[in-house]
Amino acid sequence: MDSVTSKAHEIHFGDLAKAALQQYLAQNQYSKIFILVDENTNEHCLDFFSDIHGSSAETPIIIKAGEVYKTIETCVTVWNALSNMGGDRKSMLLNLGGGVVTDLGGFVASTFKRGIDFINIPTSLLAMVDASVGGKTGVDLGALKNQVGVINQPKMVLIFTELLVTLEPRQLKSGFAEMLKHGLIADRDYWNELISLNESDYHNHIQKSVEIKNNIVEKDPTEQNIRKKLNYGHTLGHAIESYYLEHPIKDTLLHGEAIAIGMILEGYLSHKLTGMSKIELDEIKKVFLSNYPKVNFTQEDIGIIIDLLKHDKKNSHGNINFVLLEQIGSAIVDIKVPVELFKEAFAYYKE
Amino acid sequence: MDSVTSKAHEIHFGDLAKAALQQYLAQNQYSKIFILVDENTNEHCLDFFSDIHGSSAETPIIIKAGEVYKTIETCVTVWNALSNMGGDRKSMLLNLGGGVVTDLGGFVASTFKRGIDFINIPTSLLAMVDASVGGKTGVDLGALKNQVGVINQPKMVLIFTELLVTLEPRQLKSGFAEMLKHGLIADRDYWNELISLNESDYHNHIQKSVEIKNNIVEKDPTEQNIRKKLNYGHTLGHAIESYYLEHPIKDTLLHGEAIAIGMILEGYLSHKLTGMSKIELDEIKKVFLSNYPKVNFTQEDIGIIIDLLKHDKKNSHGNINFVLLEQIGSAIVDIKVPVELFKEAFAYYKE
Known part of the structure; x- marks a missing residue:
């Protein structure tokens, strides 16, 4: 390469x-x-x-x-x-x-x-x-x-x-979630390629993912603007990952498993707020649920996770800013999300 | 100001x-x-x-x-x-x-x-x-x-x-040691002014010290070269300060008190290696001993302090580099010092 x-x-x-x-x-x-x-x-x-x-x-x-x-x-x-x-x-x-x-x-x-x-x-x-x-x-x-x-x-x-x-297969899948993210935020064709891959072919696409990320980071190294796109799925994903990491009983989720859920949830927010179609939202959900186990969130879990959001580094002045999708392959940054949509997003995930 | x-x-x-x-x-x-x-x-x-x-x-x-x-x-x-x-x-x-x-x-x-x-x-x-x-x-x-x-x-x-x-007077004196250092490394006239001051006049000279330091730091922000001059007295001074900080019984030395000793010791090294006169060396010793209490080092203390030197950040590749004086008001960086001179320097301090 x-x-x-x-x-x-x-x-x-x-x-x-x-x-x-x-x-x-x-x-x-x-x-x-x-x-x-x-x-x-x-x-x-x-x-x-x-x-x-x-x-x-x-x-x-x-x-x-x-x-x-x-x-x-x-x-x-x-x-x-x-x-x-x-x-x-x-x-x-x-x-x-x-x-x-x-x-x-x-x-x-x-x-x-x-x-x-x-x-x-x-x-x-x-x-x-x-x-x-x-x-x-x-x-x-x-x-x-x-x-x-x-x-x-x-x-x-x-x-x-x-x-x-x-690497264990579960770890390999965890990394694959970030590759799928690169497709979602920047390249519809790359997303299409990835979703038809076998695990044994992931390694042939690493360079493409590195190029997409490098391209974004070079334009905005200090994350003032477009670099934030790389946080797609991570705002809710990090809160979910933190919650499972600290929970005394529940199994820990791997990073990719947590942001996979985050990308479905934030896909729902995108559908509601930035115009992504229901068809694309359902496609995203289907791809992630076919690659990652579905997690059973209780209402209590959801309440605590939403609470953890306020510590996200991407917040400022008490607002929670999200990166959302306009469509698969195109992301938009700094979208403020009303808190009541979070519960709806979890409900969509659980459907 | x-x-x-x-x-x-x-x-x-x-x-x-x-x-x-x-x-x-x-x-x-x-x-x-x-x-x-x-x-x-x-x-x-x-x-x-x-x-x-x-x-x-x-x-x-x-x-x-x-x-x-x-x-x-x-x-x-x-x-x-x-x-x-x-x-x-x-x-x-x-x-x-x-x-x-x-x-x-x-x-x-x-x-x-x-x-x-x-x-x-x-x-x-x-x-x-x-x-x-x-x-x-x-x-x-x-x-x-x-x-x-x-x-x-x-x-x-x-x-x-x-x-x-x-501030307590002892703390004020501690800061004064860094001002004296600025005179020693960069400005003979400033040194002369400082050594005749009363404590109540120190504050009128802060700006001059800030200017000297700022001047040096701006020319070499990442300490590749002349910024190292600001470390005069600090190589041995830090080792002495660390030793007293960690010692279970001995009283802690303030930073300025430790580097005051360091400046006498490194003054001795300067006399031996970089041409500073004995007259200036004795002047430096007299000024510092009239401002700071003389510390009674045992041979065991000295051995441990020399041992601590090898952790100094300014070392590389196992050599211990010093900033030394050519004369009062002029410093020179990156001088390697033979280990046997350290004990001589302590002996001069104890004289």
Whole structure:
């Protein structure tokens, strides 16, 4: 696959990526090269890079796997590990893992000694198509997702689709939700392609998703305007994800599973407020429900989720702003939604 | 006093500062205005601003006073307070306090929801002459000072020298050490002026110190080169400060007290390595010992302090780089110092 050059950094695929990393590390005299992994990528992915980092890399820094560990406490562990292993301002951090590793590792690097360089090597489909571009780093604060972070670009993003064979099918589906989002907000033809795919073909479409996201982010890196389109499905999706993450009994939803629901709910809002047809709304619902399990929300669940919305980062001055669709392939930002529509949206989901 | 305009933000003094703040807040539609204080500035300084922020400000967020609370745990408290009080991306944080409040508050603001605006209102002499310019934010990690942070500029810095009357004399002296440093690294005449001052005259020289620092920071905002001059006395000074901060029995040294020792020690290194005369070295020692208590270091203390040096942020590739003086008023950066000179420097201090 070809490389994608973003204004801030380069995104390389496959063989080109290995060569690009080797060349980059040779050209830049880093004092130490650290690798951050989680338990899973330590076991399944690290060996793949033995020929790349060679003897120059330090012992890997290993964190626990899962969104519940995307916390400041985990950051403290990693900052301390970097300190204890003699990390300095000229150190490099390679983040090898899914979105938790790349988001948290990016934040740790951006703040260690007021900022060291980092490179992201996403290992999940979700991280490849989403976390690989845009420079958002951060961690959760209790139930509130990504409350603490900075925007800072990695020096390079390397995508090895071979690593996807290590992923569980449920994780693969989770990443696919972000790809479907790229179709919904920007490209009707891409949506049509995606909805007829088998899971074994997802990897051939990663580059298209990266290009769509990169295109948007370059036009609006600080999310003043069109970058907000990438939040489609995420306003309600994040609230749902937070709720299930913190719930003492209910199973956790993966990010893609939560935003899949968010995209149906916000599809309903789009139908009501920004002119998307009922036919397209039903198509969206059908696609997502055929790919993701239907969740049984109680009225109590729905009440708490709507309450969590007020902490969404995209709010300001007490208004809840949404990205909605005019039609499949075209999104519009900054739409204020009357609160009473939220319950209707859940009712449509449950139909 | 006149205002100083830095490339990144404006620094205003006294009456101009009150007017500038009122105008700035009126022109920028912040959704909420938060004030961060510590126990001391809550008690002694907050009232001074009642006419400025008026009814638009939220209940102040109060943290404990002192460097030992400049931690990630305190940041978590403040991030949570901002969340719980409905802070959003369009919120403003006013940091009213000494260097701990402005460094920590700047870091919290720079990372809350990936960054909100902040204004610094330094209340200590140290924060007025040092923390007010340059955009360094951050907190300590265990014994290691400022290990976690970012470089990010406040929207504005407001200096009210009236607030200095609330300071204890020891704190005033601590800030004076940074002013003396400005003379040593950049201006022999300013050094001469300062060393004959009474404490009651310090406030008339704040603007000169701010100008010297601003001048250096503007030429090299990311500390690639001449900005390092501002670290004079800080390499050994930080190690000494860390050691006393963590020591179970010994009293804590204030920042200015620690770097005053650092400036004598690094003056010795300057005499040995970069040509400063013995006469000037003795002058430096005499000035600092007449302003700050002499500390009795044991050989064990000295060994541990030298050990701590290897964690200094200014190191890279295992070398310890120093800023040294060619003469009073002129500094030179990136001088590697042989380890054996450290003990000699302490011996000179103890003479």
